[in-house]
Amino acid sequence: MGQFDGQVVYITGIARGQGRNHAIRFAREGASIIGMDIADRVADHTTYPPASSDDLAETVRLVEEVGGTILARQGDTRDLEFQRQLLADGVEQFGRLDHVIANAGILTWGLTWEMTEEQFTDVIDVNLVGTWKTLKAAIPVMLAAGNGGSIVIVSSCAGIKAMPVQASYSASKFGLRGLAQTAAKELGPEKIRVNTVHPYAVHTAMGLEDTEAIKAFQNWGRHFPSMMDHYPVASVDDLTDAVFYLSTAAAITGSELEIDMGATKV
Template sequence: MGQFDGQVVYITGIARGQGRNHAVRFAAEGASIIGLDIADRVADHQTYPTATADDLAETVRLVEEAGGKILARQGDTRDLAVQQQLVADGIEAFGRLDHVVANAGILTWGLTWELTEAQFTDVVDVNLVGTWKTLKAVIPPMIEARNGGSITIISSTAGLKAMPAQASYSASKFGLRGLAQSAAKELGPKRIRVNTVHPYAVNTPMGVEDPEAFKAFETYGEHFPSMMNHYPVATLDDLSDAVLYLATAQAVTGAEFQIDMGSSKV
């Protein structure tokens, strides 16, 4: 018996990294998965490896290997119609929707006044506007079903403590906090809980394979320390532990859950 037997989870950014790990962990606990990922390069200014269609196919394989059912599709969170159709198809296939993990996001680097217009708007459009479109796609059917449930939005420590060379990313992640807080207050009477998770460095291509990040650390290193030098990078399971907990924590909403080795407090 799994703690999510018979339940359904919608996850964006599912092709690899955190999204994939969340999907596999939920599936191992009995959930069916609806998944979305663009599985392609989002913007020319990305400086870390991007997910591919093969990555998405591997997520499907791993979820099924864990015993879960999955409906996964390539698509952009910025396309509301794509998300609405996928959610509708997932509910038709699996019968319900219980939990949402709004995980999709991108990162670019540059000083506030040196960012190109695309570097700023692409990041805000994917991270903030795309997440709002995720909520717009999932909340009406969740309300209609009257099953309660949870929505977990993946923000960042950069949404708690703005970081240098990350103006667009920090702005988008701070925005997610406001979006989540509004939704939590609106959805409390509907028994739908909304929380944010705030990672620091995580063992993903975005987290550890971006050469521009190391340049920023060299110049602005005093802004990037944590309290745990012996544990510099969180594992995928560190993040999934938090996400699965928030999906079950009936008394928790409006929370800002830090998985950051204390970096937001330094």
């Protein structure tokens, strides 16, 4: 028996990294997966390798390899109608929706006054507006199912402790906290819990293969330390553990769970 037998989870940003790991673990525990990822370069100003359609196909293969069922499509969280149709088709196939993991996001670097307009608006549109569209598409489906459930929104430690050269990213991640707090209050009577997780560095392409991140740490390193030099980067399993906990913690809503090696406290 799996922890999520018979349940259905919708995960954005599923092609690799945290999203892929969440999908595999939920599938291993019995859940059916509805997933999406843009699986392409979102913007010219991002400086880490983008996910690809091959990555998305590999996620599907890995989910099926552990015995899971999955409906995954390539698309953009900024496209509300795409998300609505994906969820409608997913519920038709799997019968319900119990959990949402709003994981998709992008990062860019630059001083506040030197960023291009695209560097600011693209990140806000993907991270904040795109997540709002995920909730707008998913919440009515959850309410119609009448099973309660949970929503976990992936924010960042930059949404608790603003970081230099991350104006758009920090603004978007602070915004996700407000979005989650509002939704938690609105959905409490419907037995749907809403929480956020706040990672620091995670062992993903976005976390470790960003060429501009190295420069940022060199120039602004005093703002980026953690308390755990022996464990500088979280694993994707660390994040999935947090998502699993919040997806099952019946007494927790409106919380902000920091997976940050103490970085927000220094």
